[in-house]
Amino acid sequence: MDTSLPRETDAIVFDLDGTLWDTCETCAIGWNRVLDRHAIRFRPITADDVRGVAGKPHEQCIRETFGGVPEPQILTLIAETQLEDNRLVAEQGGVLYPHVEAGVRRLSARYPLFIVSNCQAGYIETFLAWSKLGPSFRDFECWGNTGRTKAENLGLLIARNGLRRALLVGDTAGDQAAARECGVPFVFVDYGFGVCRDADRSFSSFADLTSWLLADLRA
Known part of the structure; x- marks a missing residue:
């Protein structure tokens, strides 16, 4: 498995539940x-x-x-x-996973950040307001808004924002399948709700994920 981050990565898309918080x-x-x-x-x-x-x-x-x-x-x-x-x-509210708040703020200074979720309409907005992380995210999409699958919504985000080399961070095999369908790398976090095999990269903490995503800045 290649543990390096492609330097051409131009955006990070996050799943919400099981990746950023637990409600x-x-x-x-x-x-x-x-x-x-x-x-x-x-x-x-x-x-x-x-x-x-x-x-x-x-x-x-x-x-x-x-x-x-x-x-x-x-x-x-x-x-x-x-x-x-x-x-x-x-x-x-819910429970933000450890280091999510600080990590998201740091990452947003380097990358455009997005959210894609299978949640109902209004739920992502509630997360952004409650967590006070709204300014860190550029755009989002969800099942409740479109009635579409996660892969379709990921594709909508990519097209709408002109992303060329995004990656998806999530916690389930469904997230991985969405990434594969859209042809983007998938990064798995194993502290969430699901199990995933053969992700492009896996992490056990948001702090480690953040460090990896920012590593190229120290190179």
Whole structure:
């Protein structure tokens, strides 16, 4: 595996959940509130339930988690958990992974930064406001805005911003597949939600990732 960073890299695109932060505890509270509000019979949702489907489009997360629930109630859950998640995350936030805040600020001084996610509309904006990292990112795209796959949304970001040599940083095999489909290098962070084999590069901390991405400045 080549451990060097191509000097021609012109942008870094980040996945969000499992890469920059974790909101599973907060989202579990929101999903339970929707269950209670509509008296939907189901067991209490835990953060591990949310974590088990994290990284997938929101509708898929709900359908996989609430198997056996009648379709009308599934549709209610899909619609209202999106709103409840955004509302609660705006109030309570999530957990930024160690060194993300400082690392993103350092990286944004060197590279244009972007976010691509399978999340619902409004969720990335909530992250940017709560984390106060909004000025560090140039653009973003998500499933909730377009209804498209992560690969398609990554392609939209690349085309819209005229990127020629971007790389994607993520935490799941789905992220890797999106990168491969778009023909960009994939950097895996193993502290998140997924497992990935054969990434172009892997890191166990955001600090190490940041150091690697900035190494060419010290050369």
